[in-house]
Amino acid sequence: MENYDYDLQSIQETRELARAGKAAADILAGYNAEQIDRIVQNMVRIAEVNAAELAALAVEETGFGKIEDKIFKNRLASTELYESIRDTKTIGVIHEDKTNQLIEIAEPVGLLMGIIPSTNPTSTTIFKSIIAIKARNGIIFSPHPSSKKSILRAAELMHAAAVEAGAPEGIIGCVTKPSMPATQELMKCDEIAMIIATGGSAMVKSAYSAGKPALGVGPGNVPAYIERTADIPKAVANIIASKTFDYGTICASEQAVIVEECIRSQVIAEFERQGGYFMNQEETAKVAAKLFVKGHAMNSRLVGRSPQVIAEAAGIQIPTGVKVLLGEQQGVGEKFPLSYEKLTTVLAFYTVQDWREACDLSVGLLRNGGIGHSFSIHTQNHDMVMEFAQKPVFRILVNTGSTQGGVGASTGLAPAFTLGCGTWGGSATSDNVGPQHLINIKRVAYGIKDCTAQSTYSVPTPQPPKQQEDALLLNLVDELVSILQKSGDC
Missing domain, CATH: 3.40.605.10 (Aldehyde Dehydrogenase; Chain A, domain 1)
Structure with missing residues (x-):
């Protein structure tokens, strides 16, 4: 051959x-x-x-x-x-x-x-x-x-x-x-x-x-929402451990962090303390330009890479010890490149006023390439968990990194490397396969109901159209004769 x-x-x-x-x-x-x-x-x-x-x-x-x-x-x-x-x-x-x-x-x-x-x-x-x-x-x-x-x-x-x-x-x-x-x-x-x-x-x-x-x-594009009642140090630690796991190659990894304005400064400080680097607008643009090719298709040379490799490729300087790069975004779609899936050590960062705005933003991100997959929330409020459980995903991962949570390493989900996204994501299943x-x-099905008894209701036998017309005519004649007899005309 x-x-x-x-x-x-x-x-x-x-x-x-x-x-x-x-x-x-x-x-x-x-x-x-x-x-x-x-x-x-x-x-x-x-x-x-x-x-x-x-x-x-x-x-x-x-x-x-x-x-x-x-x-x-x-x-x-x-x-x-x-x-x-x-x-x-x-x-x-x-x-x-x-x-x-x-x-x-x-x-x-x-x-x-x-x-x-x-x-x-x-x-x-x-x-x-x-x-x-x-x-x-x-x-x-x-x-x-x-x-x-x-x-x-x-x-x-x-x-x-x-x-x-x-x-x-x-x-x-x-x-x-x-x-x-x-x-x-x-x-x-x-x-x-x-x-x-x-x-x-x-x-x-x-x-x-x-x-x-x-x-x-399907693809992930997983949002991670840090709600105001969250244990912030633990939430940040989980997100970093998840996003840096195998340098972000698992589709269940976080793609965007969403925080409320009231805890924004605390979250930023905690990320910086634990190895996060917040890029300025110019640095974010340079990294985004290298991350994506042909629109928002990811550059395969930067998939699953360390922040140091990405920074060097983009021509930016980052401090020693950085574990993950974060870039602020103000929206979703073509004008905001970090709003797409990034299977590497880069996160989009969003600030919202409250949980309702977080809801809308999360749905927007999911519809931007992650519908049906997974959503991550860090909170101490169970009612908030159930509110976000209404979002169009099949894995709502609570107080855990979405990488480890989605594949069943840190949650009770079945261990799997094929994660269904249901019909919303064009998949035949919503399960961990x-x-x-x-x-x-x-x-094998045994008969348990008797269907042999005949119905007692009898259906009248329908007559042909000609017979129906003849019967109506005879009835009319009989009625006419009866009327004439009563009037003495017959």
Whole structure:
């Protein structure tokens, strides 16, 4: 195949992976719960052992993020995930309703296609591999070209671990020659039963237009509102820890901080004390000019980078020890570039008069590229939490960093690296995606109501139009004769 053009080689490889994956998935569909758990446990063990190697490889290849944080993500996608899904029923009878005499039985979806982003390459590959196998599915990965080495390595490790524990060969595969034609071919392959897409908006939309079931996610653009009753030092600490985690590569990370005028000076002072640098208007314009290309598409060279790298690229000077850059904005949209999603260590900063203005601004930011995803609020007022729970998002994260909160590291949400945005965000689910989304459920239903009794209501037999006219005429004649008899004329 070496004599063929790269794109043709890529397409042919994709077809071969899909055929092998489908054959393996058909075999895996016959495994029992004990066999599947043994396989998943071994995958988790191998992911844990290789977490550091994979993290270093991802940073080396992409330049995004921090090794120590990617290690944490790899462990969240394996060990923490397993603790969360260990008892999730995905095989055989998963529920029985004795009152209504219903039995629910889980069946696998089949062969999945996993689209993997460059921002979270190894953790997302580990995550999707484990939830796929937990639900008795195979999976073939289409990697982002800029992170193909790290994604391929993670997929190889997961495949080897699965096979070692008894899974069939080919159950997890990865395209080694990624290309757009190959991705499109894999989406259309008859062997693929469902697509799980994590990546840019264009790729996710493409997955949904492939003509088969898909689970996709949208962008974040998460607002973080520090309400007047908040514990300000703690709120700022949470936001900085969240935004600097892996240098902001997770889509659930904060994108804008909103504060009320009455606590503005305290919040600014606390940010500066904890490593925030407030850029002046000129510096903000320089940074924004470097952050975005072609409108508000982010410059890939500054995704997941430290403030120092960003400052150098923009030609501005910042103090030693800065952890995050903040730029004040007065509105949302094209004239206010920091109002868009920024998967790096830069935050927009807004000042409002009260919570009502914060409401309106939050909705504006969400509609500017984050609808359905997540919202963060720092407050001691539960009524305020419930007020903001009405906003158009599916994760309202309270008194926690939105990065760690959204992926389930600091909250009770399910650990996940695929965060649904619901129909508001163009997604088929609003959940943190897990193995329960990767099964079909069939139902055994016993008859519990007697529908054999005949109705006692009899419907008159309709007469043809001619018979109806004749009957009316006879009635009229009878009435006329009766009248004439009474008058003595007949």
